[in-house]
Amino acid sequence: MSKPPSDFDIELRMLVEAVYLKYNYDFRDYTGASQKRRVLVAMREMECDTVSELQSKVLHEPNGFAQLLQYLTIPVTEMFRDPEYFMAIREQVVPLLKTYPSLKIWIAGCSTGEEVYSMAILLKEEGLLERSIIYATDINPESLEAARRGVFPLDRMRLYTENYQKAGGKAAFSDYYTAAYGGALFDRELMENVTFADHSLATDSVFSETHFVSCRNVLIYFNRRLQDRVFGLFHESLCHRGFLGLGSKESIDFSSYAERFEPLARRERLFRKVIA
Amino acid sequence: MNHVATPEQQLAPLMKGRQVELVVIGGSAGGVDALVALLPTLPGNFRPAVACILHVPADRESRLAELFDARTALPVVEARDKQPIEAGHVYFAGPGYHLSVEEDRSFSLSCEAPVHFARPAIDVLMESAADVYGDKMVGILLTGANYDGADGMCRIRERGGLTIVQDPKQAQSNTMPQEAIRRCAPHLVLPLSGIRTVLPLLETP
Numbered sequence: 333m334s335k336p337p338s339d340f341d342i343e344l345r346m347l348v349e350a351v352y353l354k355y356n357y358d359f360r361d362y363t364g365a366s367q368k369r370r371v372l373v374a375m376r377e378m379e380c381d382t383v384s385e386l387q388s389k390v391l392h393e394p395n396g397f398a399q400l401l402q403y404l405t406i407p408v409t410e411m412f413r414d415p416e417y418f419m420a421i422r423e424q425v426v427p428l429l430k431t432y433p434s435l436k437i438w439i440a441g442c443s444t445g446e447e448v449y450s451m452a453i454l455l456k457e458e459g460l461l462e463r464s465i466i467y468a469t470d471i472n473p474e475s476l477e478a479a480r481r482g483v484f485p486l487d488r489m490r491l492y493t494e495n496y497q498k499a500g501g502k503a504a505f506s507d508y509y510t511a512a513y514g515g516a517l518f519d520r521e522l523m524e525n526v527t528f529a530d531h532s533l534a535t536d537s538v539f540s541e542t543h544f545v546s547c548r549n550v551l552i553y554f555n556r557r558l559q560d561r562v563f564g565l566f567h568e569s570l571c572h573r574g575f576l577g578l579g580s581k582e583s584i585d586f587s588s589y590a591e592r593f594e595p596l597a598r599r600e601r602l603f604r605k606v607i608a
Numbered sequence: 609m610n611h612v613a614t615p616e617q618q619l620a621p622l623m624k625g626r627q628v629e630l631v632v633i634g635g636s637a638g639g640v641d642a643l644v645a646l647l648p649t650l651p652g653n654f655r656p657a658v659a660c661i662l663h664v665p666a667d668r669e670s671r672l673a674e675l676f677d678a679r680t681a682l683p684v685v686e687a688r689d690k691q692p693i694e695a696g697h698v699y700f701a702g703p704g705y706h707l708s709v710e711e712d713r714s715f716s717l718s719c720e721a722p723v724h725f726a727r728p729a730i731d732v733l734m735e736s737a738a739d740v741y742g743d744k745m746v747g748i749l750l751t752g753a754n755y756d757g758a759d760g761m762c763r764i765r766e767r768g769g770l771t772i773v774q775d776p777k778q779a780q781s782n783t784m785p786q787e788a789i790r791r792c793a794p795h796l797v798l799p800l801s802g803i804r805t806v807l808p809l810l811e812t813p
Contacts, residue, residue, distance in 0.1 A: 363708070363710055363716045363718075364710055365709065365710055365739070366706075366708060366716065368739075369720065370720070406718070406719055406720060408719040408720070408721075549719055552689045552705075552716060552719075553718065556714075559690070580704075581689055581702060581704075582689060583688060583689065583690075585688075586688075586689075586690040586692075586714075587690075
């Protein structure tokens with residue numbers, strides 16, 4: 333039943349292979365339809381008529397790959413995105429996290445950091461931030477750099493304040509930032525126990541003994557094989573009965589790890605590791 | 609006497625040798641009402657999969673799948689990430705995410721930028737579905753007040769699929785069907801009643 337691949341599909345596979353061989357970024361198991369669209373956008377923006385032309389740019393021009401990477405990754409995020417997720421963490425995960433003397437939390441695919449600051453604020457309000465170590469990882473160095481800076485557009489603050497309140501925020505959201513550098517600069521103290529790291533879910537290994545892994549709207553870009561790898565990583569990383577949080581439309585159901593996590597809050601996509 | 613072909617007669621030659629495995633139905637303003645007229649006509653033994661996509665607000669939970677499940681003989685669900693596309697099932701695109709079809713005939717979701725201010729966008733679903741299903745699919749574009757869907761219908765046509773557009777004269781909002789007609793010369797332009805008649809006939813007997 334298989335039909336012959338189109339020229340575009342052939343070139344796309346070669347591009348992804350070239351990126352892997354030269355830069356060790358592995359996009360080979362990203363979902364096809366969305367990757368195809370992003371490469372088309374990159375071609376338009378980088379003024380290439382064919383994928384082969386784009387490949388040549390990526391291989392031979394000094395800034396080519398860094399440019400392409402911005403199109404291949406999707407930095408769509410906001411603070412306290414899906415407030416009910418954070419509310420469920422407060423109500424159902426935090427009480428159990430409080431029983432540990434120290435905590436390791438991994439935010440995988442943290443993009444430009446909105447999710448990291450949200451989590452740090454939540455932990456602070458729950459009295460857990462001081463005993464937590466947060467690993468915030470992403471494959472895109474430019475996103476990580478933005479996350480470290482912690483300056484977000486002022487015009488987003490209205491939405492974030494709304495989200496924060498819906499997520500059960502206990503203070504005034506504006507207490508956490510000051511207007512600076514043409515944006516909202518977030519309190520440095522929130523980041524004292526945060527380690528930002530360049531990490532690929534496709535090729536790197538795990539952070540050990542974490543209590544909570546939050547990885548939202550990352551897995552939808554992976555095919556089932558890569559999703560399985562990543563669920564495996566999380567399962568290995570999490571301590572006994574550790575917690576896993578996913579994006580609002582992500583599920584473990586179609587993965588081979590379906591049986592190894594149990595839902596804690598099904599709608600909010602919070603899960604717990606099951607003993608094998 | 610001037611004889612005007614009925615919708616069945618118009619469809620018959622287009623179905624010759626065609627095996628339909630997926631029907632994608634897109635719409636925007638007025639789309640819910642149009643689907644209320646269409647989906648309940650599908651018989652319980654309809655074989656092709658049906659994927660429906662309407663422009664829905666991102667911040668609200670969509671109840672469309674539930675609403676139609678109660679009115680349709682086929683099982684109706686919101687399409688989930690990595691879900692295999694099954695014959696005889698009706699899927700709805702949920703709010704806030706683009707819905708695509710993958711090479712292995714499963715769905716995937718993504719948060720890329722909105723297309724024509726829409727996420728989910730009809731173009732995204734139709735284009736990705738056309739790339740996978742080729743001539744084994746049908747695209748139906750209904751009422752709507754923007755340009756989403758025209759690119760998708762063009763892609764379906766290019767890949768050999770069958771294209772049906774609601775007659776703009778009778779659509780609640782005519783922009784969407786008009787643009788598709790202008791851009792891709794669909795196989796059939798029918799009033800809603802005509803689409804209602806041909807929809808259950810889109811499978812090989």
